[in-house]
Structure formats: structure tokens, C-alpha cells
Amino acid sequence: MLQNSDCIKIFSGNSNRLLAEQICNYIGIKLCDANIDSFPDGETAMTIRESIRGSDVFIVQSCDYPANHNYMELLIMIDAARRASAGRITVVLPFFGYARQDRKDRPRVPVTAKLIANLLTSAGANRVLTMDLHAQQIVGFFDIPVDHLFASKLFISYLKETRCDNLIVCSPDLGAMKMAAAYADALRCDLGIVAKRRVDGDNVQVLTVIGEVSGKNVILTDDMAVTLGTINEAAKLLKEKGARSVRAAVSHCLLTAKGRERLSEGNIDEFITTNSTGLSYALTNIKNITHLNVNELLGETIIRVHNNASVTDLFEIKGF
Numbered sequence: 001m002l003q004n005s006d007c008i009k010i011f012s013g014n015s016n017r018l019l020a021e022q023i024c025n026y027i028g029i030k031l032c033d034a035n036i037d038s039f040p041d042g043e044t045a046m047t048i049r050e051s052i053r054g055s056d057v058f059i060v061q062s063c064d065y066p067a068n069h070n071y072m073e074l075l076i077m078i079d080a081a082r083r084a085s086a087g088r089i090t091v092v093l094p095f096f097g098y099a100r101q102d103r104k105d106r107p108r109v110p111v112t113a114k115l116i117a118n119l120l121t122s123a124g125a126n127r128v129l130t131m132d133l134h135a136q137q138i139v140g141f142f143d144i145p146v147d148h149l150f151a152s153k154l155f156i157s158y159l160k161e162t163r164c165d166n167l168i169v170c171s172p173d174l175g176a177m178k179m180a181a182a183y184a185d186a187l188r189c190d191l192g193i194v195a196k197r198r199v200d201g202d203n204v205q206v207l208t209v210i211g212e213v214s215g216k217n218v219i220l221t222d223d224m225a226v227t228l229g230t231i232n233e234a235a236k237l238l239k240e241k242g243a244r245s246v247r248a249a250v251s252h253c254l255l256t257a258k259g260r261e262r263l264s265e266g267n268i269d270e271f272i273t274t275n276s277t278g279l280s281y282a283l284t285n286i287k288n289i290t291h292l293n294v295n296e297l298l299g300e301t302i303i304r305v306h307n308n309a310s311v312t313d314l315f316e317i318k319g320f
Contacts, residue, residue, distance in 0.1 A: 149301060195209075227259045271290070
């Protein structure tokens with residue numbers, strides 16, 4: 001139950017307003033009044049239209065495409081809330097953009113995940129609430145508290161409900177291995193991996209499958225899908241190896257036109273994702289895409305953060 005509801009204020013940027021409204025519906029409060037517009041030259045203009053002095057403010061913004069614009073909009077909203085004397089500012093980032101550049105793996109490259117962490121903190125954020133980061137060490141890039149949630153409960157519950165037998169969970173690459181292992185443990189099934197080599201930003205070369213997939217229903221897990229190159233090539237090879245079906249469970253849907261084209265090839269029988277990005281709402285009518293709603297997960301976390309209650313059981317991955 002929400003304590004002292006008059007002191008909580010939830011705002012939304014333009015990237016995923018529908019999700020913000022659904023979160024507010026779950027909590028039982030109204031989305032606060034703010035105007036976010038642009039000057040003729042493209043600069044973002046923002047006005048908060050109600051008092052937030054001393055309030056516990058939550059700003060919901062998914063930083064998917066266009067990432068630069070959405071982050072700038074978010075920084076401006078944080079600054080506006082800080083200058084309006086908000087008591088505490090929590091940034092709710094269902095999708096944390098720029099997370100892929102999380103380390104210096106070759107000379108003369110940036111670590112943009114750390115840069116974004118610095119920018120959010122400098123703008124005035126006191127806390128960050130996010131979901132399924134590309135790499136868990138990004139939590140350590142912040143000098144403020146971070147609540148890192150996982151959508152795995154939603155995916156695993158859905159997969160349990162489908163009552164699909166003879167399952168195996170496969171990771172499409174080494175980076176998603178830990179996530180795949182958690183799914184396999186919760187679903188009590190075998191674990192496999194697809195080895196790959198990246199050719200360029202849009203294309204990968206799949207080398208081999210480790211694990212027995214013949215006659216099995218395969219679940220591919222990953223944190224995000226953009227061009228769908230890795231997952232589509234993995235699904236193609238898995239079916240060549242005798243897999244009965246291939247489904248993909250992907251937390252963040254950022255499918256480009258190329259990604260939608262690959263999805264239509266039929267190698268992936270079902271693409272399961274969440275509404276963590278604004279882009280996902282534009283794909284609700286595609287027949288082999290299933291959307292899981294994260295509004296209750298985020299809404300419950302906001303309630304607990306506001307009440308200063310524990311959120312541990314919300315972001316822990318547990319078996320069923």
C-alpha cells in the first residue's frame with residue numbers, strides 16, 4: 001500500500017508515456033502535469049505545471065530511439081525537478097540506452113555507460129530504477145543507489161503457462177550465458193549455447209551449437225534485439241540441427257526495419273518481449289510477437305521505494 005500518496009509525483013518523458021500511464025494506474029495515482037515541447041530549432045523546452053516542493057519525484061523515460069534526444073529530455077526533466085525543490089528524484093529507466101559500451105575493449109573508445117551514469121547524477125538524480133541492464137557491472141558506475149530489476153519472472157511465468165515440454169534454453173552468445181543459465185534453472189531444463197563471430201554491426205556468422213537440440217523446443221534469451229542478426233542466425237542454425245521450435249525471450253524490443261524483416265523470415269516461431277521501450281508499442285499487431293507488461297513490476301518497485309521498504313524479492317531471480 002502506498003503511504004502518504006500526496007507526497008509522490010510521477011512524471012513522464014515522451015519516449016514511453018503509455019507505460020508511465022499504466023504504472024500510475026497500477027499505483028492508483030494520476031500522472032503529474034508537465035509540458036514537454038520543442039523550440040523551433042529543436043531544443044527541448046519543459047514546464048512542470050504543479051508544485052513538487054519536497055515531493056518524492058519519479059521520472060519515467062525509456063532511452064531507446066532516438067536515444068540522444070530522449071536522454072537530453074530526461075536530463076532537462078531532472079534539472080527542472082531539482083530547481084523546483086523536489087525532495088528526492090528517482091529516474092525510472094525501463095531501458096538504459098548506451099549500455100552496450102560498458103568497457104574499454106580496444107584503444108581510443110569511450111565508456112558511454114559510465115558517461116550516462118555521470119550525467120544523470122550531475123543533473124540531480126538521487127536514485128535510479130532500471131531493468132535488465134546489458135551488463136550488471138553498470139550498477140557500479142553509479143555513486144547513487146540503483147535498483148536493478150529483472151523481467152525474468154514475467155518471461156518464466158509466461159513460459160510455464162504455455163506448458164511447452166522438452167525445453168532447452170540456449171544463449172545466442174557468450175554475453176547472454178548468465179541470463180540463459182538463470183532461465184534454465186528456473187524452468188528446470190537443459191542449457192545450450194550458440195557460438196558466433198560478429199562480421200559487422202548488422203551481421204553475424206554462427207559457428208556451432210553446444211548442446212543437444214534435436215527434437216526440442218528451444219528458448220533463446222537476450223537482453224535486447226535491434227537488427228535481430230544474432231538471434232535470427234542462431235534460430236536458423238538451431239532448426240538446421242533439428243530443433244522442433246525456436247522462441248526468443250528478449251527484454252527490450254528495439255527492432256529496426258531490418259529486424260522486422262528478419263523476424264518475418266519464420267526462423268523464430270515466437271518473439272516474446274516487454275513494453276519497456278516506446279518502440280515495442282508500434283509492433284503489437286505483428287502476429288508472432290508477444291508483449292508482456294512490466295507496469296506492475298515497475299509500479300510495485302516505485303511503491304516500495306517511496307515507502308522505504310525492501311525491494312529485494314522484486315529483483316532477485318528465483319526458481320519456480
